[in-house]
Amino acid sequence: MKYLIAEDEIDLQQSIVTYLQRDGNLCEVASNFNEASEKVAIYDYDVIILDINLISGSGLDILKSLKKEKKEVGVIIISANNSLTDKLEGLDLGADDYITKPFHLAELNARINAVLRRGKYGGDELIEFNEIKIDTRSRTAYIDGKAMALTKKEYDLLVFFVSNKGRVLSKEIIAEHLWGDDSDLLDNFDFIYVHINNLRKKLTTEGAKYIKTAYGSGYKFIED
């Protein structure tokens, strides 16, 4: 996949690039408004990660011109502003998703994958990982062709794992992904074990081996 990361904070931009490149994606960067406008006009991307507050211009203007030219591209807005109106404005203008700083790269990656899967931008609604198949439209997962009876959270967890395969996911990241802001209500993330264990059981011995413990308290979804 080909991504454009339009972000004026070079450190953040490079971190995103590093994370996304691991899956063999091609990442281009734009560090200011003009560069971003130019690249968007000339090249085609699968997904653009767009900071609203770019030096010398607003990311929303780039989004507007993209939609004007009817480019087939997924757009995820990054903003330092957690305001509902900003969010609605961005989504109204045709952005596919909106993420507020600070965010986990795993979360960003999961959202990029979700945008890609919606089909419009060259993605597939079917996620496949060896014997695991996930139909994101009907929100069902199959193992060896058999449908698994997953709860909503277990399904989300599986998709999150597969989207971020090969990466270490701490319990904090998982909790944040599954429960959002409510996760700060939890004294500890112990009950994530419960969810993961349930998921492991349902994946059967065949699939369970992919969920590995990393560094004692984190998890990694990986092929052996």
Added chain:
Amino acid sequence: MGKKTKLIKKTSKAFLLTGFVLTVLSSIALYFYTKNLLRDQAEESLYSTEARVVNALKNDKVVFSLPPVTEIKTVKKIRPEILKDTIIYDPSQDEMEGFRELTTYEEINGQTYQITVRNLVVESGDILVAIVISYISIFVLAFLFLFFFNTTRNIKLWAPFFKNLEQMKRFSLSSNEELQLVDSDVLEFSELKDEILLLTSKVRNDYDSLKQFTEDVSHEMQTPLAIIQAKIDNIINEHTINDKQFEQVSSIQKDIQRLKHLNQRITILTKIDNNQFIRVEAVNITKLLEEKIENFKELEINYISLHSKNDLIVSMDIYLADILINNLISNAVKHNIEKQGITIKAENSTLIISNYGQKALQHPEKLFLRFYKEASSVQSTGLGLAIVKKICDLYAFRISYRFEDSLHIFEVDFSENKS
């Protein structure tokens, strides 16, 4: 300072008191002065009568005794003259009367006479009373007139002051309403008005810039936080670290989340302050509560029970309603240490959320203050309830806290806003 008295009342009181003291003192002075004067007059008249009697005796005229006014007797020896008050029976009036009496002894043509002349005192007493009474009534009348004149004048004079004072009482930083101060032709009042305007605009400017600063800081902090977060995510994935390092790095991520939540809450507070939530719609609080409780169940928080006989519907911004309920329930969950049941009651126009607690709060009055934490063991931003209070203030809902039967009880009264 002790008891506070109203300005007009105070000046009136002082005026009345001085008037009273003046009236009493001057009346007493007048009384004695007039009394002396009258006595002098009476004595003078006694002496002059006596002189006339002596003269008449000298000229061998027949002088009749005319008791009780004049009495002439012949006596053997001369004594010093006596001037005194006396009471004598007056047959003409058929009663005892007070007289001023002068008794002199004169030797005229070889005879010694005792001449006694008397003057009725009653007469001068009546005059005295009449004078003092009329004096007092004139004085009191003049004084009362002055008093009312003065008071109305004062009220008029101070009117700009009182009006401006009322305006200042209504001054609120959160409303952008300008102070409507009245000018006055009194220099000091006019100066006071200018100073108030200057001061309030300065206070407002400072407040605004402080607000802006808070907003900017919390906004600007998000990007560095995002960088730290992203770098940590890469450290975990790009480098080989040991378990202990991973644990520490994960804990940094937790702190970043905390800062993120803090920032979000500060932003919400600023936005409420800036009146950015103007959308008002009928929000079904009961339904919202049901959804929340469902969400909490996913977090293994399944000890919340809701009692609602009828739907609680409130006119407010739905986003703020969500925050209000979320923060109240979160607060109950966080402080529900024993994991006992949380009871929510939403009926008519009140919402009551109660959770078990071992003891009452030490400083319930500080409960809704920013960054006030009663227990340091509980992880919280210290802003949740401050936001709740702010939302309630915005819509004039009344929120109260009490501790009863080992329960922390929060009650929100939405009445007058019920749709």
